[in-house]
Amino acid sequence: MSFKKILVLSVFISFLFNCKSEEYVAETPKIIPIPSNLTIHKGYFVLDHGVGISFDDNFKVSGDFLRNYIQNGSDIELDDNSDIQFILDETIENAEGYQLNIEPYQITIRAKTDRGAFYAVQTLRQLLPLEFENRTLSDEQISIPCMTVTDAPQFQYRGMHLDVARHMFSVDFIKQYIDAIAMLKMNTFHWHLTDDQGWRIEIKKFPKLQEIAAYRNETLIGHYSDQPHQFDGKSYGGFYTQDEVKSIVAYAQTRHVTLIPEIELPGHAQAAIAAYPNLGCTGESIDVATKWGVFEDIYCSKDETFEFLEAVLDEVIPLFPSEYIHIGGDEAPKTHWKACAQCQNRIKSEGLKDEHELQNYFITRIERYLNSKGKQIIGWDEILEGGLAPNATVMSWRGTKGAIEAAKQHHNVVMTPTSHCYFDYYQSTNEDEPTAIGGFLPLEKVYHFNPVPSELNTDEAQYILGAQGNLWTEYIPTESQVEYMIFPRILAMSEVVWSQNDTKNYADFTMRVEHFNKRLDALNINYANHLYEVLGNVSKNNNQLEYLLSTVTEGKVIRLTMNGDEPNFESRVYQNPIAIDTTKMIKAAVFHPETNEKLSPTFTKHFNYHKAVGKTITIDKTPHKSYAGSGPDGLLNSISGSDSRYGDKEWLGFWGEDIEITIDLNEEVEIHSIETRFHNGNGQWIYAPEKVKLELDNDLIINNLTLRDSLIISTQFDVNQRSRYVKLRIPNYGIIPDGRQGAGQKAWTFIDEIIIK
Template identity: 60%
Template sequence: MHFKEKALLVIFCCAMLACKTEASKGVVPQIIPAPQSLQIEEGIFELSSNTYLTFDKELQPAVDFWKTLSSSVLGSNTGKTNEMRVSLDENITNPEGYTLDITPDLIHLKAPTPEGAFYGLQSLFQLLPPEFVVPDYESEGIEIQSLKIKDAPQFPYRGMHLDVSRHMYSVDFIKKYIDAMAMLKMNTFHWHLTDDQGWRVEIKKYPKLNEISSYRNETLIGHYSDQPHQFDGKRYGGFYTQEEIKDIVDYASKRMITVIPEIEMPGHSQAVISAYPELGCTGEQVDVATKWGVFEDIYCTKEKTFKFLEDVLDEVLELFPSEYIHIGGDEAPKTRWKTCKDCQARIQSEGLKDEHELQNYFITRMEKYLNAKGRQIIGWDEILEGGLAPNATVMSWRGTDGAVKGAQSGHNVIMTPTSHAYFDYYQSDNEDEPLAIGGFLPLEKVYGFNPIPEELSKEEARYVLGAQGNVWTEYMPTEDHVENMAFPRMLAMAEVNWTTPDNKNYADFVKRLEYFHKRLDILDINYANHLYETKGKMFSENGMAFYELETLIAGKDIRYTLDGSEPNSNSSIYVSQIPIDESVTIKASVFKGDEKLGKTFTQNINSHKAVGAKISIDKPPHKAYSGSGAQGLINGISGSDTRYGDKEWLGFWGEDIEVKIDLGEETEINSIETRFYDGNGQWIYAPKYMAIRILLEDDTVLANKLIAEDLEPLNIKSFRWDFSAFKKVNAKEIVLIVPNYGTIPDGKQGAGNKAWTFIDEIIVN
C-alpha cells in the first residue's frame, strides 16, 4: 500500500466558495493535443468545495503543481461528496502516459511517474471552463463530463525554441512561454542564448561577455532585404543573470520541462570575438553584429579558444542540469579558417582533409569534453559536415536530409525543418501581417507535418526523438509579436508531437482550436486568429478554369464578389465552384448571419492564354515547397511578393528544370513572362539567365536567352520576352529552360550549399 495524503481540493479561487451561483456546466472535451483514446460516458462529476483529493506520495510533484493552478485551500473533508484520486500505476508502460477515468463519484487519474500524472492533470484542466483561471471566477460547482482517457505521447522529445539573442524578453515572459508549453504537454524548452547579435547568459569568469558581447550599438530597421539598410541608432542588449536563469530552470522543472541552453560554436560567434578578439582568426576587433545574417568571424581552432569554451561551459553546466547541451554548429563560413595559420596548422597536425573535417574536429572535441561531464550534445545538421561526432544528436533544419543521414548512421535526430517548423515565417496571405523573415507556413502545414521521414525504415525511425517549433526573433522586437508568431502554431506542433497520425484530424483540430481561443484570451496570449478567413484555389477541368472557396469553420457562410468590391450581407453566398473565363478580382468573407467574421480574402486572377493548358516539369518540386504543383504555374494566380512558401511558388533545391506548356492548339501570343524569388538570406537565388523555346505552327522553333530584370520589391526577378518585333507568333508549345544558380558563394548565408530556385506564374499573353 502506497502512503497517501488526503487534502481538501478547491479547484477554483477562494471567492468562489462563498458564492451561490449555479453550477458551471460540463465542458465538451476539446483537449489539445488530442488524447490517443477518449470515450464519453454517461453522467457528470460535480467538482466543488466538498470534493476531496487523495494521492500517492510518489506523484506529489504533479499534484503540488495542480494545487498552484487551482488556488487550493486545505482543510478537513467534512461534508465530502466525491473524490479525486491520483494513483501510481507502474503497469502503464510509457513513462509519460496516464489514464483518466471520470465517473459521477470519482475522478481517478493513474500514471507511472510524476510526468505522466502531470499530463493527465493538464487534460483534466482543459475539461474545466476557460474562465476558471480568472481570479474572481465564481461558481457553486463545476460539472465535468464522465469519460475515459487512455493517453501517452507519440514522441519523447516535444520542443519549442526561443531565440533571445536577437531580441531579449523579460523573465516573466519566459515563464509565461513555459506555462503555455506545459499546458500543451511539451517537455523541452530550447533556449537560444548566444549569437552574433548578443550574448545573453552571465559568465562570471569572462566579464567582457556581459560588458561588451551582450550589447550592440544599434539594430537594423525594417527587413534585411530593404535597401539601403537603415538602423535605429540605439544601443540594445542585456543578459540574464545566473540567479534569473536558475529561477527559470527551476520554474520549468516544476512544469516537467527541461531547459536546453544553446551556446553557439564555432560560428555565430561575432559577439564573443568583439569582446575577446584573440579568439578569432585575425585577432582584429569587430563589433557585435547590428544586422541579421551569417558572418565570417568565427572561433579560431587554437588552444586558447577551446580553453575559453570549456570554462564557459563549466558555468553553463552549473546552471542547466539538462542531459543535452546545444552547441549550434550551423552556418560557420570557412573563409577565415582557409587563410588562418593556426587553423591550417591544426588541419596538418590532426591529419584532416579540409576545413569541413576541421569543423568535425571542433565539434567532436567539444562533445568529448561534455561527455566527460556526463552530458550529450545536440547540434544543427551542419555538424554532419566532415563526419558526425560519435554521440551527437542531430537537429535537422535544412529539410529532412540531415535527419535521414543521422538516423541511418545510428544517431538520434530531432525534426525542425524550415518548411514545417519555423514560426518566424508568415502564417497567412494577409498583407497586414506583422513583419517576418519571409516564407509561408500556415497552421494547416504545421499540423500536417510527419516527423518520421518516409526514407527511414521502421528500425531507423526509432532514432527520431520528436519535433520542435522554432521562433527566431530577428523581426520580433516585442513579446506580443513573439506570441502572435508562436500561437496557434505551437498548438499544432504540440499535437504533431503527442498524437499519433491515426488520431489526428485537421477539421477536428480546428474545431477544438476555436474553443481553445477562449482559453488563450483569458491567459492574455496574443495569438494570430486566421480561423474565420477564406481560402481559395484554381483548378482546370476539360479546358475550363474554375475557382473554389472554402473556410475552416463549419456552419458559416462565404459571401463573395467578382468586381473587387467589399462583400457584405447582401453579396452572393458561395455554393459551388466559380467559372473563370476572364480576369477578375474575387473578394470573399466569412459571415455568421449578417455578421462578418475575420478579414476579407482577395484574389486577383489573370486569365491569360496558358490558363487551362497542359503543363509538365522534368523534375518534381521539392516536397516541402510543392505549391499547387505544375498546374499552379499557369493557373492565372501570382504568388506573394514576400511568402515564397505559399501555394503559388514552386521550390527546387539545386536542380536545373525544364517546363513544357502544351497549348493544345495554335495560339497567337504576344509575350511570355515569369518571375523568380530572390531571397538570398534564405538561400534562394534567381537564375542568372533562362531560355525559352517556342514551337511554331510550321514546326519551326523560336528561341531566346533572357536576362533577369529587377522589380519592386527587390526580392523578385522578372524575365520577359515581348514579340512586338515579330509580325505574328502562333505557338503550339512553349518550353522554359531554367538553370539553377549553383553553389552559394563565400560570404553569403548558406555559402557552399546548393541554392534554391523558386518560380512563380508563367504568363502567356
C-alpha cells in the same frame, strides 16, 4: 461514505430517473492535443467546497499543480481526503502515459511517473471552466462530465525553441512561455542564448561577455531584403544573470519541462569575438552584429579558443540539469579558416582533409569535453559535415536529408525542418501580417507534418526522437508578437508530437482550436486567429479551371463581390465555384450566419487570364516536397504568388537543380510576350537564376536577369511569332558564395506564374 458522496449519488440517481428512456448524450471534450482514447460515461463529478486531493511524494509536482490551479483559480476550499486521488500504476507502459478516470464520486489519476500524472492534470484542466485561468469564476460548484481518458505521447521529444539573442524577453515571460509548453504536454524548451547579435547568459569568468557581447550599437530597421539597409541608432541588449537562469530552470522543473541551452559554435560567434578578439582568426576588433545574416567571424580552432569555450561550458553545465547542451554548429563560413595559419596547421597536424573536417574536429573536441562532464551534444544538421561526432544528436532543419543520413548512422534525431517547424514564417497571406523573415507556414501545414521521413525503415525510424517548433526573433521585438507567432501553430505542433496519427483530423482540430482560443483569451495570450479566413483553391472541371472558396470552421457564411466593392452582410452568398475564364478580381469575407458579423479580413484574389491558362505543362524535375505549391499546373492558373512569401500555393521551389519547363498550347497560336518571375530572397538561400533560355517552335532567346538586389526579379520575352510549344530552360544559380547566408550550400530556385499573351 461522506455526506458529499451521498449528495452526489442522490443527484445522479435523480438524473437517471429524470432521463426516463432518453439516451444520455454528453458533448465530446475539445482537448488539445487530442488523447489516444476517450470514453464518456453517464453522470458528473461535482467539484465544490470539501473536495480533497490525495497524493504522495511520487506525484508532488502534478499534485501541487492541480491543488494550486483549483485554489488559485476559484474560491473553492479543498480538503485532504481522496475525492481526487493520484495512484502509482507500474503497469502503464509509457513513462509519460496516464489514465484519468472521472466518476460521480471520485476522480483517479493513474500514472507510472509524476510526468504522466502531470499530463493527466493538463487534460483535467481543459475539462474545467475557462474562468479558472483568470480567477473570474463565480460558481462554487462545478460539474465535470464522467469519462475515462487513456493517453500517452507518440514521441519522447516534444519541444519549442526561442531565440533571445536577436531580441530578448523578460524572466516572467520566459516562465509564461514554459507554462504554454507544459499546458500542451510538450516537455522541452530549447533556449537559444548566444549569436552574432548578442550574448545573453552571464559568464562570471569573462565579464566582457556581459559588458560588450550582450549589447549591439543599433538594430536593422525593416526587412533584411530592403535596400539600402537602415538602422535605428539605438543601443540594444541585456543578459540573464545566473541567478535568473537558476530561477527559470527551477520553475521549468515544476512543469516537467527540460531546458536545453544553446551556446553557438564555431559559427554565430561575432558577439563573443567582439568582446574577446583573440577568439577569432584575425585578432582584429569587431562590433557585435547589428543586422541579421551569417558572418565570417567565427571561432578560431586554436587551443586558446577551446580553453575559453570549456570555461564557458563549466559555468553553463551546473545551471542546466538536462542531458543535452546544444552547440549549434550551423552556418559557419570557412573563409577565415582558409586564410588562417593556425587553422591550416591544425588541419595538417590532425591529418584532416579540409575545413569541413576541421569543423568536425572542432565539434568532436567539444563533444568529448561535454561527455567528460556527463553531458551529450545536440546540434543543427551542419554537424554532419566532415563526419558526425560519435555521440551527437542531430537537429534537422534544412529539410529531412540530414535526419535521414543521421538516422541511418543510428544517431538520434529531432525534426525541425524549416518547411513545417519555423514559426517565424508568415502564417497567412493577409497583407496586414506583421513583418516576418519570409516563407509561408499556415496552421494546416504544421498540423500535417509527419516527423518520421518515409525514407527510413522501421529500425531507422526509432532514432527519430520527436520534433520541435522554432521561433527566431530577428523580426519579433515584443512578447506580444512572440505569442502571435507561436499561437495557434504550437497547438498543431503539440498534436504532431503527442497524438497518435489515427486520432488526428484537421477539421476536428480546427473546431477544437476555435474553442481553445477562448482559453487563450482567459490567459491573456495574444494569438493569430486565421480560422475564419477565406481560403481559395483551383480545380479543373471538364478542362475548365474553377476557383473554390472555403473556410475551415463550420457553420459560417462566405459572401463575395466581383465589382471591387468590399463584401458586407448584403453581398451575395458564395455557393458555386467561380469560373477562371477572364481577367477578374473577387473579394470575399466570412460572416456569422445569425448576427451577420464580419469575422474575417477581406480576401482578395486577382485572376490574370492568358493564353496558357489550364494548358498542359511538364517540368523535368519534381518540385521539392516542402515547396510543391499547387504543382506544375499552378504555374498556369492565372494567379500570381505573394510578393513576399515564397511558400504559398503559387510558388514552386527547386533546390540546387536546373529545370526545364515545357508548355503545350494544344495548337499553334500567336504569341506576343512570355513573362515570369523569380523569388530572390538571398537571406533564405533563394537566388533568381542569372539567365533564362526560351525556346519556341522556331526560335531560341536568352534573357539575362538584372536588378539582383530586388526581392522579386521578373523577366519578359517579347517574341511576336506563332508557336505551339513553349520551353523554358532555367539554370540554378549554383553554390551560394562565401560571406552570404548559406555559403557553400546549393541555392533554391522559386518560380511563379508563367504568363503567355
